[in-house]
Each structure stands twice: as C-alpha cells, then as structure tokens.
C-alpha cells in the first residue's frame with residue numbers, strides 16, 4: 001500500500017482507529033533528513049501489508065505536530081490502538097526503522 | 102564466491118559519490134553502500150553558497166541527488182544499507198551489511214562526520230525536545246521563541262543567522278571571546294537586532310526551559326531562560342568502523358596524506374573522515390577523485 005498523507009480531518013479514522021499498527025512520520029518538504037528517509041518509507045509501505053505508513057506534513061498540519069509535541073523532524077512514531085508504542089528522532093537506516101515495529 | 106567489485110565505497114556523501122563517478126568512468130565495477138540516502142551532511146543545509154558553478158547557491162539535498170545520479174549514469178551502483186563491519190586484508194576487502202557481505206579489491210572509506218555532543222547533564226535527556234543539532238530541520242518550531250546557539254565556528258554562526266530570522270531572540274554562547282567562523286558571517290550576526298552574545302562561556306547543564314553557563318575567567322554561573330538549544334560545536338569523524346585497522350590521529354580522523362591512501366594497501370579514506378585542514382564539499386570531492394587515481398595504480402599492481 002502506498003504511503004498515506006494524513007490531515008487533522010483524517011487523523012482519527014486513519015491513525016487512531018486503524019486496525020493495523022501505524023508508522024507515522026512527521027516531516028516537511030524543506031527538511032533534508034526528512035527527504036532522505038522518504039524513499040525508505042515508500043519502500044516499507046510497499047513491502048509491509050501488516051502495517052500502515054502515514055505522513056504528516058508539519059507545515060500543513062501544525063495542530064497535529066503540536067498535539068504530539070513534535071519539535072524535531074523527522075519524528076517517527078509507531079501507533080497501535082491509538083497509543084504511541086515506539087518513537088525515534090532523526091533520519092535512520094531502514095533496518096532501524098523496521099526494528100521499531 | 103560472490104561478486105568481487107573493483108571498488109567498494111562506504112558512504113554516499115560528496116566524497117563517496119565523486120569516487121564512484123571517477124571509478125565508473127575509469128571502467129571499474131563500483132558499488133556505494135549508503136545507510137540513508139545520497140548527500141551525507143549536505144542534506145542538512147538548504148543553501149550551499151561556495152560550491153563553484155552554482156552562483157545562486159544550491160540546496161544540499163538536490164546536490165546530493167545530482168551527484169548520485171551522475172555516478173549512476175556511468176554505471177556506479179548504490180545499495181541502501183549500513184555497513185556494520187569491515188575486514189580489510191591487502192588481498193581482499195569485505196563489508197558486512199544486514200543484507201549480506203560485499204567484496205572488493207579496493208575500498209574507500211567515505212563515512213564523513215557526525216555532530217559533536219557537549220557531554221553535559223541534560224543534553225541526552227532533552228534530545229529532540231529542546232536540544233537540537235540541525236537548525237535547518239528544527240529551527241522553525243521555535244518561531245517567536247528564545248533559543249540558545251552553542252559554538253563559535255561556521256556551523257554555529259550559520260545556525261544563529263538562520264534562527265535569527267525565525268526566533269524572537271537568539272543567544273550565542275561561545276567559550277572564546279571571538280567567533281572562529283568565516284568572515285562572511287560576522288557582520289550579519291553583529292548587525293542582527295535579536296542576536297545576543299555570551300562570550301567566554303561554557304555550558305554546564307541543560308534543563309527544560311533553561312541553560313546554565315559558566316564564565317571561563319570569573320567562574321561565575323548564569324542561568325539563561327530559553328525554549329531550545331542548538332548545539333553547533335563541530336563534528337567528529339565517523340571512524341568507529343575502522344578503529345584498530347586503520348591508523349587514526351588523536352582526533353580519531355583517518356591518517357592518509359594527499360594520496361588518500363591509508364596504512365592498508367588498497368584502502369583509501371576520503372572526505373571529512375580523513376585528517377586534513379579543511380572539511381568542505383570541494384575538498385571531499387577532490388579526495389574522491391584522487392582516491393580513484395591511486396586505486397587504479399594499486400589495481401594495476403595486482404595484475405602485474
């Protein structure tokens with residue numbers, strides 16, 4: 001499945017009420033390290049049917065960013081049943097991102 | 102036995118991809134092993150103003166992508182994987198990754214450098230929640246707030262300038278009484294209305310909402326209220342992989358002269374990870390080209 005772009009209107013349905021674990025990436029177009037992991041997240045989204053990969057653009061969705069106290073990007077969260085079960089900051093290799101799940 | 106490349110390159114920054122370009126054009130089989138994505142440290146800057154040919158500057162991510170495509174156009178390959186272990190024998194070099202082992206007749210270490218940490222209480226605990234190392238990534242979260250920048254070199258000066266356009270107030274804390282940064286930064290920084298300086302000051306501790314600094318002469322401590330701290334005190338070489346194999350200097354940089362050759366035949370060190378006077382994109386790309394020149398010489402001795 002392709003990466004899903006989330007807004008505050010779709011957040012609850014797609015992320016909080018998701019039946020699969022969600023890998024959620026807070027990013028911005030001007031952030032180099034965010035762009036670095038972009039292709040890695042696309043790959044993970046393609047390869048893993050058992051999870052959902054979602055992205056929040058912090059410029060377009062500042063409410064979501066501040067709700068999750070994001071002040072450093074990229075921030076990756078793993079959300080299961082509406083709760084954060086894992087998180088990491090900064091660009092990470094694919095193996096380390098997969099290990100968060 | 103698996104494929105043996107003429108050259109394995111560890112790290113896909115400007116040094117690594119220039120070596121890949123030159124090696125591919127010299128007809129060598131070459132693979133770049135990069136743990137994240139092309140560009141290395143360059144991706145952390147949205148504006149590079151001193152890479153010749155780009156009069157209006159270029160953003161680092163784009164330049165990295167271009168360097169990668171340029172090398173791949175001539176046949177270089179890229180594998181996105183992290184090298185976790187190296188074995189460097191004169192007759193065969195091996196790079197271990199989670200996806201398997203790569204073998205090469207020559208190997209180029211182009212792993213670059215990472216930000217240096219202050220090593221003070223609170224730094225680790227507040228990482229990404231008040232302590233930052235990338236102003237161009239995280240600066241915008243401090244719109245209208247007060248931030249401290251630590252350091253006096255190019256990184257700190259560029260960070261302070263960038264942040265002065267976003268934050269309400271920028272306080273630069275430096276342990277000396279003048280900036281070490283290049284001259285182009287001095288005037289704009291001194292003229293910025295919202296930049297203050299704490300000279301001769303060393304950071305003692307970072308707490309949530311404040312930073313404690315101490316004057317190096319008087320010993321007096323000051324607590325400065327701030328919303329975030331950006332650490333720009335320089336870089337440390339990413340040389341852990343080769344510790345115990347390649348000769349390192351006291352700063353853990355790989356010792357290699359202008360030929361980029363190391364103490365192991367057929368192993369070269371390029372870019373920021375090598376002991377040298379100036380760590381910039383132009384010097385990294387220069388190293389990459391030179392390494393291939395000497396790698397070709399080395400390969401010729403193998404077939405003699």
Ligand SMILES: Cc1cc2nc3c(=O)[nH]c(=O)nc-3n(C[C@H](O)[C@H](O)[C@H](O)COP(=O)(O)OP(=O)(O)OC[C@H]3O[C@@H](n4cnc5c(N)ncnc54)[C@H](O)[C@@H]3O)c2cc1C
Nearest residue numbers: 112114115116136141142184212213214372373380381382
């Ligand atoms: C914020 C900032 C601004 C800068 N601005 C400028 C500027 O304006 N002009 C200028 O000339 N220079 C600038 N520099 C410096 C310049 O970016 C560096 O000198 C240059 O990138 C060094 O290139 P390199 O190839 O040696 O290593 P790097 O760019 O550090 O690349 C090393 C690569 O190796 C990879 N790597 C490391 N270890 C492994 C491993 N075990 N397995 C696989 N891959 C690995 C890393 O992921 C990285 O991609 C700036 C640096 C920073 C941080």
